[in-house]
Amino acid sequence: GNSVTQMEGPVTLSEEAFLTINCTYTATGYPSLFWYVQYPGEGLQLLLKATKADDKGSNKGFEATYRKETTSFHLEKGSVQVSDSAVYFCALSDSGGYQKVTFGTGTKLQVIP
Amino acid sequence: DSGVTQTPKHLITATGQRVTLRCSPRSGDLSVYWYQQSLDQGLQFLIQYYNGEERAKGNILERFSAQQFPDLHSELNLSSLELGDSALYFCASSDRGDSYNEQFFGPGTRLTVL
Numbered sequence: 395g396n397s398v399t400q401m402e403g404p405v406t407l408s409e410e411a412f413l414t415i416n417c418t419y420t421a422t423g424y425p426s427l428f429w430y431v432q433y434p435g436e437g438l439q440l441l442l443k444a445t446k447a448d449d450k451g452s453n454k455g456f457e458a459t460y461r462k463e464t465t466s467f468h469l470e471k472g473s474v475q476v477s478d479s480a481v482y483f484c485a486l487s488d489s490g491g492y493q494k495v496t497f498g499t500g501t502k503l504q505v506i507p
Numbered sequence: 508d509s510g511v512t513q514t515p516k517h518l519i520t521a522t523g524q525r526v527t528l529r530c531s532p533r534s535g536d537l538s539v540y541w542y543q544q545s546l547d548q549g550l551q552f553l554i555q556y557y558n559g560e561e562r563a564k565g566n567i568l569e570r571f572s573a574q575q576f577p578d579l580h581s582e583l584n585l586s587s588l589e590l591g592d593s594a595l596y597f598c599a600s601s602d603r604g605d606s607y608n609e610q611f612f613g614p615g616t617r618l619t620v621l
Contacts, residue, residue, distance in 0.1 A: 428609075430612075435614075436614060437509060437511070437597055437599075437612030437613050437614050437615055438550075438597070438599075438610075438612040439509065439611075439612060440609040440610070440611075443609065483550065494552060494555065494563040494565065495540070495552055495610065496552070497542075497549065497550040497551075497552070498549075499549040499550075500549060500550065
């Protein structure tokens with residue numbers, strides 16, 4: 395079956411540091427890939443997505459590139475802010491038509507001033 | 508605010524009891540999804556409905572059931588509750604049910620089973 399593996403957290407960075415959160419996946423077919431973010435006390439919200447190989451999703455300074463050859467979708471940001479502190483989930487969605495989404499375990503990011 | 512509402516926000520009950528969680532999707536969204544988030548299991552997909560019909564099933568226990576009503580709101584019923592059912596239950600919605608669409612998540616219902 396499908397699976398998503400994320401680097402374990404928590405990740406603690408100083409403000410303006412470079413962020414990478416690794417995500418690799420196992421899937422049949424051609425899944426869509428997503429990064430969701432969960433701020434404290436809230437539900438998940440979509441951060442970015444990519445629907446085919448070599449697509450780059452980007453939003454709010456975050457980027458991730460769909461790499462089919464390495465089955466990866468690593469999240470990056472050049473300069474993190476305290477407000478980026480949250481839990482980040484990598485996810486994939488079946489390509490079979492109905493949206494059965496598989497989430498990674500989440501990576502908690504803490505940014506300190 | 509995602510536009511997805513969930514009630515109640517918190518629920519405390521005892522083992523063996525039955526509870527109903529309610530979700531109202533964003534206006535115009537036809538698909539509703541239910542997830543369970545716990546510390547040991549992470550975020551688990553439970554079930555998806557599209558326009559009143561069940562479309563995909565994940566790790567949903569037989570003690571759990573769900574339905575989507577004609578007005579598109581959905582309810583998740585949890586029965587014979589066990590301590591291990593304590594978790595945050597999220598509902599999400601999307602306008603269609605296919606693989607490419609963003610899901611919009613509600614704020615969740617925190618269930619505590621004592």
